[in-house]
Amino acid sequence: MSTTTELTNWQSVHDEVLRRIHTREWKPGDQIPKEVELAEELGCARATVNRALRELAAEGFLDRRRKAGTRVATHPVRRARLDIPVIRLEIEGRGQKYTYGLLLSERRSPPPEICANLGVTSDSDMLHITSLHLADGKPYMFEERWVSVAATPEIVDADLSKISANEWLVLHAPYTKGDISFSAVLASENEAKILRTQKNEPLFLIERTTWEGEKGITSARLVFAPGYRMHTAL
């Protein structure tokens, strides 16, 4: 099957290749034509084909190796792109009103599990912050966070009742490495009270830790109100 019209931009090449995969003209495991051949067939430069195939490989549809050529992925590892915005933007993006309350801010040494997470000593100087994020006045997410004062000294001067620690850190403490995990937990008595729900409700939990180089910056535990769903397209 040859194309009658020329595909001279990488997006149309991308789409055409995807079409051939979807129609099973090229099946999982099949080797597809080399870049030079495809470029010739489609009537464009090799660089254009390269761009298209590179994107498809990044999306998980193709496996590419030098010398071995390009093959249709046998197990298309689906890559869901989770956009993780600042909470405020997540809420405002849905057209709801965002409010925020600082519940606690104290300077103290961290408990053992935080030390383990961040790789800091148990006598380090840290800020312990808990806060509640609300959407249209209703509890949305309860945040408990530890911030290393050594790593980001300026945070002790920040007015965390005006701007959430989350948001302050995004603006002032870039990180080089981060880690995030998602799970389900039962609401503790305290969490239930704060989120104005009942004990033993199933809650969605996000745990996040970030480092700058080898220095642990912050570790946060985000517990969402019942009914929360994280959602994305494939």
Next chain:
Amino acid sequence: MSTTTELTNWQSVHDEVLRRIHTREWKPGDQIPKEVELAEELGCARATVNRALRELAAEGFLDRRRKAGTRVATHPVRRARLDIPVIRLEIEGRGQKYTYGLLLSERRSPPPEICANLGVTSDSDMLHITSLHLADGKPYMFEERWVSVAATPEIVDADLSKISANEWLVLHAPYTKGDISFSAVLASENEAKILRTQKNEPLFLIERTTWEGEKGITSARLVFAPGYRMHTAL
């Protein structure tokens, strides 16, 4: 500050720009030099700079607009890449033994909520499948799935006791659109029994629906055993 050595490949340009962002030489909101200028400063072609900046924009570190130039993102939307492999590979990848049991496979018309999800009529011909995935012999995930027979007729001939519906679909039914959501639920009595746990345990739930064009293919509900954590790097 100028570089003494020339950065002639896009990765080093990428890293250098990222360094300037991290060191706050370029702060959130700042406009950074235009491609031509950067290319000149670093001693490489504009295409190389373009490639580096394009990747950084895709990673969420930069905002780029024609005519307006390139700025450091004020709210670096963090993009976590969730790799969603076939369950079997997820388990085997951790060095555990994967087993799989087909619990039910029946051909019948779908309940209303599935119709709504997939956009099919309530009298459509569908396959209803439930199965259990185990890691090292322990229940790992309980899967309940509806598959449109109209969209993928070949599935009725597949031996779903040997290969999971999940995996069969990946190989034989490419999709063009997909949707995935994550949440926390309480174990129902049935789910608790199957996962060999207790009622009212908090469970991690993934709901996934896929389409080919406008045709709904399959809708699945994946309930994970207690303690499951989905995990990724930022």
Next chain:
DNA sequence: CAGTGGTCTAGACCACCAG
């Protein structure tokens, strides 16, 4: 309208790795 990023091209050399 003019400046900036977005893309294409033709050609070249390099790096990796399967045979």
Next chain:
DNA sequence: TGGTGGTCTAGACCACTGC
């Protein structure tokens, strides 16, 4: 060790959009 993808270059034109 040769074939394939990975990348760089210089130059060109285009598309969007702020002024």
